Amino acid sequence: MTVELVCVGTELLLGNIVNTNAAYLAEKCALLGLSCYFQTVVGDNQERMERTIRLAVSRSDIVILSGGLGPTKDDLTKETAAEIFGRKLVEDPHTRERILNYFVRMKKENITGNNWKQALVPENAIVVDNDNGTAPGLILEEKGKRIILLPGPPNELKPMFERHIIPYLQNINSEGIYSKMVKICSIGESKAETMIADLLEAQKNPTIAPYAKTGEVHIRITARASDEEKAELMIKPIIEELYQRFGNTIFTTDENVTLEEAAVQMLREKGMKITTAESCTGGLLAGRIMNVPGASEVYQEGYITYSNQAKEKLLGVRAETLEEFGAVSRETAAEMAVGAARSAASEAALSVTGIAGPDGGTPQKPVGLVYIGCYLKGRTRVEEFHFTGNRSKNREYAVARALTILREEILKYE
Amino acid sequence: MTVELVCVGTELLLGNIVNTNAAYLAEKCALLGLSCYFQTVVGDNQERMERTIRLAVSRSDIVILSGGLGPTKDDLTKETAAEIFGRKLVEDPHTRERILNYFVRMKKENITGNNWKQALVPENAIVVDNDNGTAPGLILEEKGKRIILLPGPPNELKPMFERHIIPYLQNINSEGIYSKMVKICSIGESKAETMIADLLEAQKNPTIAPYAKTGEVHIRITARASDEEKAELMIKPIIEELYQRFGNTIFTTDENVTLEEAAVQMLREKGMKITTAESCTGGLLAGRIMNVPGASEVYQEGYITYSNQAKEKLLGVRAETLEEFGAVSRETAAEMAVGAARSAASEAALSVTGIAGPDGGTPQKPVGLVYIGCYLKGRTRVEEFHFTGNRSKNREYAVARALTILREEILKYE
Numbered sequence: 001m002t003v004e005l006v007c008v009g010t011e012l013l014l015g016n017i018v019n020t021n022a023a024y025l026a027e028k029c030a031l032l033g034l035s036c037y038f039q040t041v042v043g044d045n046q047e048r049m050e051r052t053i054r055l056a057v058s059r060s061d062i063v064i065l066s067g068g069l070g071p072t073k074d075d076l077t078k079e080t081a082a083e084i085f086g087r088k089l090v091e092d093p094h095t096r097e098r099i100l101n102y103f104v105r106m107k108k109e110n111i112t113g114n115n116w117k118q119a120l121v122p123e124n125a126i127v128v129d130n131d132n133g134t135a136p137g138l139i140l141e142e143k144g145k146r147i148i149l150l151p152g153p154p155n156e157l158k159p160m161f162e163r164h165i166i167p168y169l170q171n172i173n174s175e176g177i178y179s180k181m182v183k184i185c186s187i188g189e190s191k192a193e194t195m196i197a198d199l200l201e202a203q204k205n206p207t208i209a210p211y212a213k214t215g216e217v218h219i220r221i222t223a224r225a226s227d228e229e230k231a232e233l234m235i236k237p238i239i240e241e242l243y244q245r246f247g248n249t250i251f252t253t254d255e256n257v258t259l260e261e262a263a264v265q266m267l268r269e270k271g272m273k274i275t276t277a278e279s280c281t282g283g284l285l286a287g288r289i290m291n292v293p294g295a296s297e298v299y300q301e302g303y304i305t306y307s308n309q310a311k312e313k314l315l316g317v318r319a320e321t322l323e324e325f326g327a328v329s330r331e332t333a334a335e336m337a338v339g340a341a342r343s344a345a346s347e348a349a350l351s352v353t354g355i356a357g358p359d360g361g362t363p364q365k366p367v368g369l370v371y372i373g374c375y376l377k378g379r380t381r382v383e384e385f386h387f388t389g390n391r392s393k394n395r396e397y398a399v400a401r402a403l404t405i406l407r408e409e410i411l412k413y414e
Numbered sequence: 415m416t417v418e419l420v421c422v423g424t425e426l427l428l429g430n431i432v433n434t435n436a437a438y439l440a441e442k443c444a445l446l447g448l449s450c451y452f453q454t455v456v457g458d459n460q461e462r463m464e465r466t467i468r469l470a471v472s473r474s475d476i477v478i479l480s481g482g483l484g485p486t487k488d489d490l491t492k493e494t495a496a497e498i499f500g501r502k503l504v505e506d507p508h509t510r511e512r513i514l515n516y517f518v519r520m521k522k523e524n525i526t527g528n529n530w531k532q533a534l535v536p537e538n539a540i541v542v543d544n545d546n547g548t549a550p551g552l553i554l555e556e557k558g559k560r561i562i563l564l565p566g567p568p569n570e571l572k573p574m575f576e577r578h579i580i581p582y583l584q585n586i587n588s589e590g591i592y593s594k595m596v597k598i599c600s601i602g603e604s605k606a607e608t609m610i611a612d613l614l615e616a617q618k619n620p621t622i623a624p625y626a627k628t629g630e631v632h633i634r635i636t637a638r639a640s641d642e643e644k645a646e647l648m649i650k651p652i653i654e655e656l657y658q659r660f661g662n663t664i665f666t667t668d669e670n671v672t673l674e675e676a677a678v679q680m681l682r683e684k685g686m687k688i689t690t691a692e693s694c695t696g697g698l699l700a701g702r703i704m705n706v707p708g709a710s711e712v713y714q715e716g717y718i719t720y721s722n723q724a725k726e727k728l729l730g731v732r733a734e735t736l737e738e739f740g741a742v743s744r745e746t747a748a749e750m751a752v753g754a755a756r757s758a759a760s761e762a763a764l765s766v767t768g769i770a771g772p773d774g775g776t777p778q779k780p781v782g783l784v785y786i787g788c789y790l791k792g793r794t795r796v797e798e799f800h801f802t803g804n805r806s807k808n809r810e811y812a813v814a815r816a817l818t819i820l821r822e823e824i825l826k827y828e
Contacts, residue, residue, distance in 0.1 A: 013450045015441025016634075017624065019433050020456070027429025036427045037462055039455035041436070048451055055469075211430065246588050276718070281706025283690070283697030286718045293772055293805055301724030303717065304690070304700045310715030310758070314728075344724070347796025356513075391707055 003034040004060035006052055008068035008077050009152060010043045021066050021157055028161060032169050033177040033224060034062065035049040044074045053084055057145050062169075067152030069135035071114040074219035078138065080309050081149055082122035085142045089120040092127055092136075099134045102239050128164045132156045139168065146172075176232035180224040182242050185259055185404040186249040187216065195245050198239070207233050215400025216259060248411055259403050260288050266410045267298040267348065272377075274406070276302040277315050277336040279327065279353040280370065285399045303345045305336070315339030330364050333382045337373035348410075349375040350402045356391045370398045376409045415587050417448040418474035420466055422482035422491050423566060424457045435480050435571055442575060445753065446583050447591040447638060448476065458488045467498055471559050476583075481566030483549035485528040486708045492552065495563055496536035499556045503531045503534040505660050506541055506550075513548045542578045546570045560586075593636040593647035596656050599629060599673055599818040600663040606631040611661050614651070620648050629814025630673060662825055673817050681712040683763065686791075688820070689758035690716040691729050691750040693741065693767040694784065699813045715758045719750070729753030742767050742779050751787035762824075763789040764816045770805045784812045790823045 001178075011017050015173055020270035022039050027035050038060070042052045049068075056063040068077030082089055096119040103111050118135045121127055128137030134157040138149040141192050148165060150157045170176060186193060190213035192201070196219070199208050221238050225231035239253060251262040276286045286302040291296055303314045308327055311317040317332055317338040326332040336351035354370025361367035368387040373380060383405060387394040419439050425431050431577040436453050444452050452474070456466045463482075468671040470477040482491030486553035496503055510533040517525050532549045535541055542551030547570040562579060564571045586592065587786040607614070610633070613622050620637035635652050639645035653667060665676040690700045690713075702754025703709055717728045722741055729819055731746055732754040739745040750765035775781035782801040787794060797819060800823060802807040 013438075013440055014444045014452065015437045015439070016623075018437040023426075023429045023432040025429070026427055030428045037457060037459070038466070041453035043451060045451070052452070127552065209430075278697070280704075281714060282703070282709070282713070283692070283700030283718070284704075284783050286697030287695070287809075290694075290698075290718075290720070291806060291809070295696070296720045299696070299718075300721035301717070301719050301728060302697060304697070304713075305715050306704070306710045306712035314715060360616075387466070392705055395701075395705070 001034050001062060002060040003036050003062040003064060004056040005029075005036065005039040006056055006063060006065045007039070007041045007152075008044065008049060008065060008327050012041045012067075013043050014414070021152070021154060022156070023194055024158060025064055025066070025161070028166065029064075029099045029169075029206065031179060031222075032166065032176050033173055044068055044076055046076050049076060049080045050084065053080060053147070057084065057147065061144070062146045062148065064148045064149045064150065066157055069118070069151050071112075071117050071134070073114070074119070075117075077149060078120070078122065079149050081138075081140060085122065085140050085147065087122035087124065090123055091116075091119050092121045093119075095119045095121065095127060095136050097191055098129060098136070102134050126168075127239060128160060130156055130160055132159060132210065133162075135166065176227070176231070177222055177224050178228055178235070179220055180235050180239060180253060181255040182219045182221065182239060182246075182250055182256070183259070184217045184219065184246050184249050185251055185400075186408060187217060187246065189217050191249045192219075192246075196242070199241070206231075207240060208238065215404060217235050251407060258292075259407070261292050263403050263407050264289065264292045264295055264298055266407065270347075270410065270413070271412075272342070272348050273298050273300060273339065273346035274348040274350065275299070275340045275346045277311075277340035277351040278302075278304050278350065279306055279311075279336075279351075280356040281352045281354075281395050281398050281402075282306065284395055285350060285352060288399055288403070300346075302342055303343070311336060311339075315343060325376045326365070328355055328369060328371065330382045330384065331374035333371035334380050337375035337382075338380055341375045347377050348406065349373075350406055351375075352398050352402055354385075354394070354398060356394045356398075358391060368394055370401075371395065372398065372405055374402070374405045374409050376406075376413055379407060379413075381405065381408070415791045416474040416477060417443045417446050417476040417478060418470040419443075419450065419453040419472055420477060420479045421453070421566075422456045422458065422463060422479060422730070423455070426481075427457050427550065435566070435568060438568070438572060439478055439480070439575070442580065443478075443583075444636075445591050445593060446580065447587055447589050458490055459758065460490050460494055461573050462731075463490060464498065467494060467561070468525055471498065471561065475558070476560045476562065478562045478564065480564045480571055483532070483563060483565050483686055485526075485531050485548070487528070491563060492534070492536065495552075495554060495561050496539075497559065499536065499554050501536035501538065501554065504537055505530075505533050506535045506813065507533075509533045509535065509541060509550050512543060512550070516548050534816065540582075540826045542574060544570055544574055545577075546573060546593045549678050553579075587629065589638060589640055590642075590645070591636055591638050592642055592649070593671040594649050594653060594667060595632055595637065596633045596653060596660075596664055596674070597666045597671070598631045598633065598660055598663050599665055599814075600662065600822060601631060603631050606633075606660075610656070613655070620645075620652060622652065628810050629818060632723060663748075665821060672706075673821070676705050677817050677821050677824070678703065678712055679707045679708055680821065682760075684824065684827070686762050686824075687712050687714060687715070687758070687760035688762040688764065689754045689760045691725075691754035691763065691765040692716075692718050693720055693725075693750075693765075694770040695768075695809050695812050695816075696768045699766060699816050702813055702817070712761075717757070724742055725753075726751060729757060742769055742783060744785055744796045744798065747785035747787035748794050751789035751796075753795055762820065763787075764820055765789075766812050766816055768799075768808070768812060770808045770812075772805060782808055784808065784815075786812065786816045786819055788816070788819045788823050790827055793823070793827075795819065795823060 153328035223231040223234040341349035351373035357367035515556035540553035637645040637648040755763035771781035
């Protein structure tokens, strides 16, 4: 079956926002085994919208419309879709009730008249409840063609799609696509690709696709099968093969697990606590670790030490080290890690010191030079990096590398 | 004049990447005064691509195609566009030379045969040099219609568009669009909208559009005029009117200045240093401040204090305060801010303590409860917030609010 996406919104045409809905819907549809050949963006103009939807319906089995379901007179998507399938709009009492409850929950008192416009639905439409807003989703079926209308805000569209539209689409489309993600760190993208070149060449079903992320490589294995169990049987040997090749550089096979979650989980299992001492990343590394729910079990204090004085005072870095080797040096990174672990009384510590840019570089120590230190139960390791991005990218890469080094060191400590 | 975007790429149809090129091109075209009514994404399939481009050419003056200019046999955009305008492909010696030089510069030795495919251009095309890759851009003109072909990778497309395509488009389209951004904090989106409801109602040229950002409201003023000077004269009285209404809650009228940059600049002007003491945001606030180039002038050390022990040890929060009011309390936030300023010997300090979720909430102190403290030269202020997002959103909002409070306190200190 084919699906086509039509996203409605002037703010998309003006480039005020990036069309993340299209990427989200396209990925989900691909996983459902639906082929998507066209995506279109159109504004809140009835004639152009009608032309666009008619074209989409003529060439695709399912048309997913997002946006333009709001209460104002500019919101025309529902009206236009209803007209194309020759349906009248009628009030849906259930939706009217839900809108009322929504306003009560949000403690808003003045429900303006146009809000009730959202309770109007095309005759014989399947009404899909919106748990995060007032405009319901709608499904129209007509002579083997389907139009699905979704609200534009991603925080309404995504939960509605997950909860209601995916089961609906699974039901009408028997052969599905199932996939697993293998996430790798410690190995660069081009090396990882070379290591699976033969698999990439030979693939058919399942397919294998590598994606480069900041400091990580993700490999998606996708199988087309009639049910999940069969798909899993097809995917399993490939995951085993990848483990043969990548060993413990694979940090998860769970799509939703991040590198920091994997690292925090390892610390938790070993009963270790960690701290951080950051110069150029200034809190970003700690911030990423702390974004893991429950990170407080393994992380209780950390230090941001930009000035030499702070490095001496909070971490006990020796003045002579700073004097002789400078703040951005292998020696300082090592003392920062050791000192942080001592101050926080933790088994592990990560330190980052470097020149993120745009200023502060010298011929000896150029912008992008970063030292990352890792202390773990008596062992200290320091790595030198030369990043080539802007300030923000260099800091992001440093954080990713620090987490990778931490993971490697915990793995060594078996 | 009208412009239409056609982005070519299977990875867009599969949702593997977000279409940032479309947002970039749409915004730039809007600023050039070109009206964009349609954006389409299509894959590397000759028939579907041809249908899409023909439709685009039939309804828009300028069609900008991006992607599909690479060396492989899947890359068909150039061939398809040439066919639509009835042009043959011929080798361009200048481009062949540039491809050769590019490979020398990149120290790549094996130039495979298909790379030379990129030196083929449609007859009579305007060839646009690519400074960051091998596929040149191309402009085809035919009977008042124009097709512009751009490479897909954003790091090639953007510089090419800035350097070569914008001047070309300015030249063919005399009336431009010019805009200014007014950025506001301390005022919520709906209040800000109410405060300019009359302006929003009355607008024609210039137009005014508010955008809600995390903890900020941005108002874009856009004028259509024959040159920049005229546009500025039209925009100026509106900016003055906005200053009348919003006063010093406007933190910048520079599109590129962030809230943290504005705050760092104010600290710099006052010769003040700042530190941070973070619990639930765990380094994010420091990380955002430190992303400002040169932030080290005003920020030299900071503390991440998750455990009570760390709050006592690093910040001198009193055990009795933690005992009596708890770690997430107005009193603890105040002592954290004061203690941090004392430890870092800085004039200002921000503290954050709260329950980011998903766990850790109680009926008295639910998930989303966050206290933000601000110490500034002897004065301490604490604000209580109830955020309603997930862990990650709650932390982002807390950081934005902290920066806003800091700015307000510096403004009071005149």
